Every structure is written in structure tokens, then in C-alpha cells.
Amino acid sequence: MQASTPNKAIIYWLLSGAILILAMVVIGGITRLTGSGLSIVEWNLIGGTLPPLSHEAWQVAFEKYKQFPEYQKLNKGMTLEGFKAIFFWEYLHRLLGRLIGMVFIVPFLYFLLTKKLTSWLFRRLLIILALGMAQGLMGWVMVKSGLVDNPHVSHFRLAAHLTLALALIGLILWTVADLVTTRRQGTRRSSLYRPALLVLGLILVQIILGAFVAGLKAGFSYNTYPLMEGEIFPAHLHGHLGSLLQVLENGVAMQFAHRWTAILVLLAVGWLWYRARYTVLLPDAQTLLSVLLLVCLLQVALGIVTLVKAVPVSLGVLHQVVAVVLFSAALLLLHQLRHCTSR
Structure with missing residues (x-):
């Protein structure tokens, strides 16, 4: 209550x-x-x-x-x-x-x-x-x-x-x-609640992948974008990642996953923002959704620059801070969407 x-x-x-x-x-x-x-x-x-x-x-x-x-x-x-x-x-x-x-x-x-x-x-x-x-x-x-x-x-x-x-x-x-x-009387969960929950889950997965990249020092292995030294995925790893554990312990594989999950998160946030154009939302939810999209764009751009610059301390830390802001915006948006529309 x-x-x-x-x-x-x-x-x-x-x-x-x-x-x-x-x-x-x-x-x-x-x-x-x-x-x-x-x-x-x-x-x-x-x-x-x-x-x-x-x-x-x-x-x-x-x-x-x-x-x-x-x-x-x-x-x-x-x-x-x-x-x-x-x-x-x-x-x-x-x-x-x-x-x-x-x-x-x-x-x-x-x-x-x-x-x-x-x-x-x-x-x-x-x-x-x-x-x-x-x-x-x-x-x-x-x-x-x-x-x-x-x-x-x-x-x-x-x-x-x-x-x-x-x-x-x-x-x-x-x-x-x-x-x-x-809580307003007569309101119910928005139709965007489940899509927003999916976006939050993807952001959390991406942050965990980022922690794997950091722990394996994988940010220093391939510092070109979008390709990894001219390849989508390094050819020398083909056939050497037989189990899930081997994938999770391989820094190059984790950098690859972190790169492309970032694009998936951006697409998911863009899709959520697009769907919201046809849904009645309260002003706070609309503001949070706009913030989420802008922060996501910033985070993707910052991640690319951090990678290409071979992870300087200042950019690496800023990238981590913006990740927390992105997670927080998605979480607060989810809270708003629980009881934000009468439709």
C-alpha cells in the first residue's frame, strides 16, 4: 500500500x-x-x-x-x-x-x-x-x-x-x-509493460556481457569497429568453442557478443519508442522513454569510441556509469508502465 x-x-x-x-x-x-x-x-x-x-x-x-x-x-x-x-x-x-x-x-x-x-x-x-x-x-x-x-x-x-x-x-x-x-483509480498495466520488461532484460544481459569483457580484459583484443580486424567473427576461433563454458571463458567471443548485443538493445529500445507513439502514456512515462532512447544512443556511441581507443580509463569508467543510467531509466519506465494508462 x-x-x-x-x-x-x-x-x-x-x-x-x-x-x-x-x-x-x-x-x-x-x-x-x-x-x-x-x-x-x-x-x-x-x-x-x-x-x-x-x-x-x-x-x-x-x-x-x-x-x-x-x-x-x-x-x-x-x-x-x-x-x-x-x-x-x-x-x-x-x-x-x-x-x-x-x-x-x-x-x-x-x-x-x-x-x-x-x-x-x-x-x-x-x-x-x-x-x-x-x-x-x-x-x-x-x-x-x-x-x-x-x-x-x-x-x-x-x-x-x-x-x-x-x-x-x-x-x-x-x-x-x-x-x-x-496510483490513480481506473488505471491498469500498459500494453507496453511486457516489451519494456524485455528491454530491461536485454540491458541487464548486455551489462553482464560487459562485465565478462572487463574481467577477461577482452576490450584490448580487437580495437576496430564494426569488423574485428576485417572479419565479422575471427576465423581462428571456429571449431574451438565447443561448449557454453568455453564460449563464456573466451574473451574474443565475449567481445563479439557484447558488440552485437548492444545493437540488439538499441533496436529493442527503438522499437519500444516507436510502439509508444500509438499508446496513451502519462507524461512521466513519455519522458522516461525519451530519456531511455537518448541514453541508449549515447551508450552505443560511447562503447564504440571506448573500444576503438583501446579502453582508456576515463572512457571505460564513463561507459560503465552510462550503463547504470540506462538500466535505471529502463527500470523506472517499467515502474511507470505498471499503472499509467486507462486503455
């Missing part, structure tokens, strides 16, 4: 949390693209809040890093100053994770104790908190996958980590939309 007078403090709190999670995604992207994600080799929830504060403490952290494959196989001979540079981004990523936890838990307890939470909102917030804890745990599980013989995190775990971030942002935005939306 919708709250008749939405609590602005709760709405602002939730939106601030979503913004912080987006910042976490940005710093996570920088951490990955700068090769910083395996610089902190242990998880210490309390003691890890402060960075090394003395030369001796830095030496201890550096010596721990030297015991693991990334240093031994990729960064042999790295100086202490070089270690400090990669340590910074991973430390900032973890510190922001701790801050997000505090930003959620402390106000949640305040709103709970002051009885400002309705029953449905309380249950929704518990799910958000559970997802937040799962996100933190998955982050460490992901890092652990790179502390073994192969000094690279599992792209499957990277995709799970990003998907949990999207789930958090999505559930927060859906909750805010529930709080601010007044």
Missing part, C-alpha cells in the same frame, strides 16, 4: 544511498582499469578502516602483497611508491563500502525506532540491507579468486559483484518510485 504522505527524509536518504553506490561503481571501475584490485590481500572489516600510517606499516603491507601471484607474475620489481598508487584505489573502494554501510544502517535504525516505516517499507529495507551485505561479501569473494595461481579475478564473480550493485540501485529506485507515485 502506498504511503499517503511520503517521508522526504526517507526518500533523500535512499537516493543518497543510490548515489553512493554509483560512486562505488565508478571507483570500482577505476580500480579494475588501473590494476589495483588485488593490492590489499586480506579482509579486515575494522582494522582495515585506516591505511598504513607509517613507513614501517607500508613496508608490512607491501611485503604481504609480494607473497601473492600478482606481484610475482605481473609486478615483479614494483617499488613501494608504485604499490602505494595501486593501494590507494582499492583502499578507497573498500572505505566507500564501509561508508555506504553506515549511511544505510544508522538512518534505518533511526527511522525504525521513531516508527516512520510502514510494514511494506520495513520489509523492503531489510531486503536492501541484505543485498548490501551480500555485495560486500561478493566483493571479497571476487578478490580472493585473484589471489591464487592466476592473478586475475574471476569474470563470473566480477559480473556477480556488478549485478548485485545494479540490484541494489534498482531496488532503491523502485522503492523511491513507490513512495512518490500516487
Whole structure:
């Protein structure tokens, strides 16, 4: 049941949390693209809040890093100053994770104790908190996958980590939309609801493929577009991808899938926009649909430039941010289409 007078403090709190999670995604992207994600080799929830504060403490952290494959196989001979540079981004990523936890838990307890939470909102917030804890745990599980013989995190775990971030942002935005939306009498689900759900699903698949590409470092393999060094699909891979697992673990195959799923998403969004011309929609839904189309066009163009430029950090991170915006626009449009037309 919708709250008749939405609590602005709760709405602002939730939106601030979503913004912080987006910042976490940005710093996570920088951490990955700068090769910083395996610089902190242990998880210490309390003691890890402060960075090394003395030369001796830095030496201890550096010596721990030297015991693991990334240093031994990729960064042999790295100086202490070089270690400090990669340590910074991973430390900032973890510190922001701790801050997000505090930003959620402390106000949640305040709103709970002051009885400002309705029953449905309380249950929704518990799910958000559970997802937040799962996100933190998955982050460490992901890092652990790179502390073994192969000094690279599992792209499957990277995709799970990003998907949990999207789930958090999505559930927060859906909750805010529930709080601010007044359901009108006599309305019903739009005929565009299922097509919009399909578009949202395709966007999510595309983002997961992007995580696979990132985790496999496949963005550096073929930096021409639309062909891959003159071929639609590299001939040398024919006959070498016998199983689904082999496909999912092959960076070139994932780059190919990511390239063409982007076009599929763009066509699906264009089709949805075209169909909406013959459907009665409320102004908010019409605005979101236009935003969705414009962001999708921007994201495809940005993806092509990022690929051709061989994934510079700035473009790679921006591409990831726009992906979150695209996902959010599609999700909010879906929310609007649940109860937006009397036809």
C-alpha cells in the first residue's frame, strides 16, 4: 500500500544511498582499469578502516602483497611508491563500502525506532540491507579468486559483484518510485509493460556481457569497429568453442557478443519508442522513454569510441556509469508502465 504522505527524509536518504553506490561503481571501475584490485590481500572489516600510517606499516603491507601471484607474475620489481598508487584505489573502494554501510544502517535504525516505516517499507529495507551485505561479501569473494595461481579475478564473480550493485540501485529506485507515485483509480498495466520488461532484460544481459569483457580484459583484443580486424567473427576461433563454458571463458567471443548485443538493445529500445507513439502514456512515462532512447544512443556511441581507443580509463569508467543510467531509466519506465494508462 502506498504511503499517503511520503517521508522526504526517507526518500533523500535512499537516493543518497543510490548515489553512493554509483560512486562505488565508478571507483570500482577505476580500480579494475588501473590494476589495483588485488593490492590489499586480506579482509579486515575494522582494522582495515585506516591505511598504513607509517613507513614501517607500508613496508608490512607491501611485503604481504609480494607473497601473492600478482606481484610475482605481473609486478615483479614494483617499488613501494608504485604499490602505494595501486593501494590507494582499492583502499578507497573498500572505505566507500564501509561508508555506504553506515549511511544505510544508522538512518534505518533511526527511522525504525521513531516508527516512520510502514510494514511494506520495513520489509523492503531489510531486503536492501541484505543485498548490501551480500555485495560486500561478493566483493571479497571476487578478490580472493585473484589471489591464487592466476592473478586475475574471476569474470563470473566480477559480473556477480556488478549485478548485485545494479540490484541494489534498482531496488532503491523502485522503492523511491513507490513512495512518490500516487496510483490513480481506473488505471491498469500498459500494453507496453511486457516489451519494456524485455528491454530491461536485454540491458541487464548486455551489462553482464560487459562485465565478462572487463574481467577477461577482452576490450584490448580487437580495437576496430564494426569488423574485428576485417572479419565479422575471427576465423581462428571456429571449431574451438565447443561448449557454453568455453564460449563464456573466451574473451574474443565475449567481445563479439557484447558488440552485437548492444545493437540488439538499441533496436529493442527503438522499437519500444516507436510502439509508444500509438499508446496513451502519462507524461512521466513519455519522458522516461525519451530519456531511455537518448541514453541508449549515447551508450552505443560511447562503447564504440571506448573500444576503438583501446579502453582508456576515463572512457571505460564513463561507459560503465552510462550503463547504470540506462538500466535505471529502463527500470523506472517499467515502474511507470505498471499503472499509467486507462486503455
